[in-house]
Structure formats: C-alpha cells, structure tokens
Amino acid sequence: MSVTVRVPAKVNVRLSVGAARPDGFHDLANVFLAVGLYDEVTVAPAETLRITCSGPDAAQVPLDATNLAARAATALAERYGISPDVHLHIAKDIPVAGGMAGGSADGAAALVACDALWSTGASRDELLAICAELGSDVPFSLIGGAALGVGRGERLTPIEVGGTFHWVFAVADGGLSTPAVYAEFDRLTAGTPVPAPTAPPALLDALRKGDTAGLADALGNDLQPAALSLRPSLADTLAAGTAAGALAALVSGSGPTTAFLAADAEAARKVADALAASGTCRGVRTAVSPAPGATVREP
Numbered sequence: 344m345s346v347t348v349r350v351p352a353k354v355n356v357r358l359s360v361g362a363a364r365p366d367g368f369h370d371l372a373n374v375f376l377a378v379g380l381y382d383e384v385t386v387a388p389a390e391t392l393r394i395t396c397s398g399p400d401a402a403q404v405p406l407d408a409t410n411l412a413a414r415a416a417t418a419l420a421e422r423y424g425i426s427p428d429v430h431l432h433i434a435k436d437i438p439v440a441g442g443m444a445g446g447s448a449d450g451a452a453a454l455v456a457c458d459a460l461w462s463t464g465a466s467r468d469e470l471l472a473i474c475a476e477l478g479s480d481v482p483f484s485l486i487g488g489a490a491l492g493v494g495r496g497e498r499l500t501p502i503e504v505g506g507t508f509h510w511v512f513a514v515a516d517g518g519l520s521t522p523a524v525y526a527e528f529d530r531l532t533a534g535t536p537v538p539a540p541t542a543p544p545a546l547l548d549a550l551r552k553g554d555t556a557g558l559a560d561a562l563g564n565d566l567q568p569a570a571l572s573l574r575p576s577l578a579d580t581l582a583a584g585t586a587a588g589a590l591a592a593l594v595s596g597s598g599p600t601t602a603f604l605a606a607d608a609e610a611a612r613k614v615a616d617a618l619a620a621s622g623t624c625r626g627v628r629t630a631v632s633p634a635p636g637a638t639v640r641e642p
C-alpha cells in the first residue's frame with residue numbers, strides 16, 4: 344500500500360519583515376499565495392526510513408535525516424508512538440533553494456501522506472502544529488490557497504482569492520540560503536529603525552477581488568534588497584521580464600527565483616519567451632494561482 348500527496352510551491356506577494364527577535368527569527372506580515380508548480384511525495388512501508396528523489400534538481404536534495412520529508416515522518420511517528428520506517432519518494436518539480444518553499448512543501452506532503460498511511464486520526468490543528476515545528480513556511484504548504492502569516496510566518500489566517508493570477512518564474516543558477524538572506528537584511532538595515540511588519544489592505548482586497556492590476560500595484564518583498572545585494576545579477580532578470588510586459592516583477596521570498604505577474608495567459612507566454620531568450624536565467628516556468636494545499640491523490 345502507498346499514499347501519494349501533491350503539494351504546491353508558493354510566492355510571497357507581500358513579505359513585510361520586522362526587526363530580528365531575540366530568538367534570531369524575524370516577525371513577519373507574510374502574504375503567501377500558492378502557485379501551480381507541484382512536488383509529489385509518495386510514502387510506503389519499508390524496512391528502514393529511506394528517501395529517494397527524482398526530477399531535474401534531484402541531485403541538490405539531501406537524502407538523509409535532514410530532509411524535511413524525513414523530519415516530518417519522524418515527528419509524526421514520535422507523536423503517535425509509530426515506527427517511522429517508510430520509503431519516501433519525492434518527485435521534485437519545485438526549484439530547489441529557490442525561495443518557493445520546495446523543502447517546506449515536501450515536509451507538509453510527507454506529513455499528510457504518513458498521516459493517511461498510518462491512520463493516526465490527527466486533527467488538522469495537530470498537523471499544523473507539527474508543521475510549525477518543522478519550519479516557518481511549512482504550515483502554509485499544508486493549507487495552500489492564500490494566507491497571511493504572522494509571527495515568524497507560521498500563524499496563518501486564510502485569505503479568499505476571487506480569481507486566477509498568471510505568473511512567470513525565472514529560475515536562477517544556484518540557490519540562495521534563507522538564513523544568509525535574512526542576515527543580509529539585518530546588515531542592510533543596521534542602525535535604522537525597522538518598522539513593525541504590516542500587510543496593506545489594498546493587497547488583501549486585490550486578492551479577494553481577483554484584481555490583477557491591483558495586485559501588481561501592491562506586490563512587495565522586504566528581502567529583495569538583501570537578495571539583490573547577494574546576487575546583483577537578479578536585477579537584469581527583473582528588468583528583462585518588466586521590458587517584456589510583466590505588470591510587476593519581484594524576488595520570490597528569499598530568492599533567487601524571480602516572479603513576474605502577467606495580465607493573462609498570453610501575456611505570461613510572451614514574458615516567459617522573452618526571459619528564456621534573455622540569457623539572464625537558467626530556466627523559465629509559467630503557473631497560475633491560487634493552488635490547493637497538500638492533497639492526497641486518489642489512485
């Protein structure tokens with residue numbers, strides 16, 4: 344018997360970052376939007392806990408106990424006194440270390456898959472609490488759709504989305520480390536007061552109405568200067584997408600993936616073609632939002 348769970352990537356349509364807290368994390372007002380690029384995690388009983396991974400970026404994914412899918416299986420097994428001996432296979436399509444929460448997605452998917460395999464009877468809130476222990480982005484990967492995340496991003500309030508948004512993502516060469524980007528944010532803001540993080544009402548309104556132009560006007564990422572400081576070439580990618588007609592361009596989360604909002608599917612194709620020809624990125628993907636959270640696939 345095996346269980347397969349499909350789980351989406353995310354883009355942060357507004358990432359408002361406050362000052363560093365005593366525990367090293369930053370308080371956020373983090374507006375997540377799930378996008379239709381998916382990993383799939385399949386779990387089956389096995390002799391020992393082991394992980395395999397397939398897909399173009401598979402070589403960059405750790406296959407040991409540090410993999411978020413393994414950590415999720417172990418955390419759930421410990422909570423319910425179950426043996427964590429399973430084979431987890433990750434079919435990876437989300438860019439690795441790209442600021443699209445690929446590892447977090449696999450953690451949430453493995454949790455939902457193991458929960459179904461073991462019939463633990465855990466409530467959604469119990470699963471969300473385990474997600475929050477695994478990482479700040481993991482709870483959102485479980486719920487999908489759109490949500491405002493506060494605290495370190497793990498305390499979620501779902502947001503209704505009233506339409507479809509068309510995105511283009513430019514995948515960069517190599518990843519960026521999330522802690523390194525937050526550390527660069529601290530360096531760049533040292534000596535200046537960092538305001539409390541907020542999510543602007545106009546952005547939440549644009550999501551609720553499915554208003555692409557309104558969303559384009561309100562997109563923002565406080566980590567963008569830090570990501571650009573560590574990877575200055577991303578400015579060329581942002582400029583190439585904007586010149587090709589994207590309504591707005593920004594770094595996705597901690598980067599280095601860049602995200603471009605397009606008016607419709609045809610405009611997205613044009614932006615994608617121009618980015619692919621620009622020589623400013625390793626690859627280009629198109630996707631729509633919103634997308635559902637971690638979901639068991641029926642056989």
Ligand SMILES: C[C@](O)(CO)[C@H](O)COP(=O)(O)OP(=O)(O)OC[C@H]1O[C@@H](n2ccc(N)nc2=O)[C@H](O)[C@@H]1O
Nearest residue numbers: 367368369371478479480481495496521522525596597
């Ligand atoms: C950049 C984002 O992807 C935006 O959604 C997230 O804030 C990062 O979430 P994540 O990758 O799940 O991050 P975690 O695994 O929880 O933390 C990794 C590291 O990122 C930094 N970190 C993360 C979240 C946060 N609110 N403040 C931080 O300073 C800390 O250095 C932390 O040690």
Ligand SMILES: Nc1ncnc2c1ncn2[C@@H]1O[C@H](COP(=O)(O)OP(=O)(O)OP(=O)(O)O)[C@@H](O)[C@H]1O
Nearest residue numbers: 410411439440441442443444445446447449480521
């Ligand atoms: N299942 C996994 N898939 C990918 N990376 C993983 C996984 N588990 C652990 N990792 C580790 O996490 C690091 C970050 O990978 P990930 O793809 O999650 O980055 P990210 O998309 O930038 O994350 P975020 O947007 O949440 O900050 C990788 O370099 C890898 O070492």
